[in-house]
């Protein structure tokens with residue numbers, strides 16, 4: 507088990523209410539876990555507990571425990587936890603502060619005390635995977651939104667974490683940037699075997715690529731399971747304001763009319779089901 511969250515609740519110092527409540531969650535090696543939930547449901551707060559930013563840098567009242575590869579995050583430094591759990595945030599601009607792409611990736615590595623040859627190897631590897639080869643000397647603010655977010659991912663990736671936690675990494679990007687970042691996340695999970703925890707509003711993507719989905723509401727887990735089962739709970743998800751994939755919405759209407767038994771998980775599956783209903 508890579509991450510084990512046990513009866514976790516957290517209240518920010520100045521807040522009256524707990525932002526997450528009694529969370530129990532296990533994340534296994536190699537898994538791809540999608541996190542959904544309305545605004546303010548505690549998704550970011552939960553992400554910040556995975557590498558110790560909560561409770562070490564952001565103070566408040568923490569109950570319960572988070573274990574990362576067996577280390578209790580309360581007793582382990584953020585620096586140590588960051589070598590296991592890499593965190594990527596919503597806004598790439600807030601994470602980039604060096605003069606060149608290469609320096610950006612080198613920054614975290616230099617703090618790890620690695621030898622210069624290893625640093626060079628890792629920079630090359632991370633930039634290649636993130637599709638940023640050839641941009642080593644660019645000034646990060648001149649990159650496109652998608653390139654900036656891929657650079658933020660490359661900088662975290664170069665530390666060779668076992669888990670990448672990404673908190674709405676595509677929400678500030680244009681459609682092309684979004685697609686590039688989501689393709690990179692899929693590649694990291696499926697080809698590099700990196701465990702992924704992703705907060706993402708694109709439910710089509712989550713349905714296609716996540717192994718498991720966790721739905722939060724008011725700080726609590728209200729639904730958890732395989733995407734195909736979670737997305738059967740159409741009414742609950744819609745009541746939370748979660749935008750559903752078209753195939754799921756149309757299937758739901760057909761199910762209500764007694765024309766389908768289970769939701770189609772993709773447009774292709776929906777078309778095939780419709781063809782068999784219409785006998786064509």
Ligand SMILES: Nc1ncnc2c1ncn2[C@@H]1O[C@H](COP(=O)(O)OP(=O)(O)OP(=O)(O)O)[C@@H](O)[C@H]1O
Nearest residue numbers: 518520521525543544545546547548549550551552
């Ligand atoms: N630094 C903070 N201090 C006090 N309260 C906070 C702080 N950060 C978040 N909260 C509160 O904690 C609750 C959960 O917020 P959080 O950002 O974790 O939710 P979220 O699901 O990630 O929302 P969004 O989708 O809008 O990013 C909200 O009620 C929010 O107002």
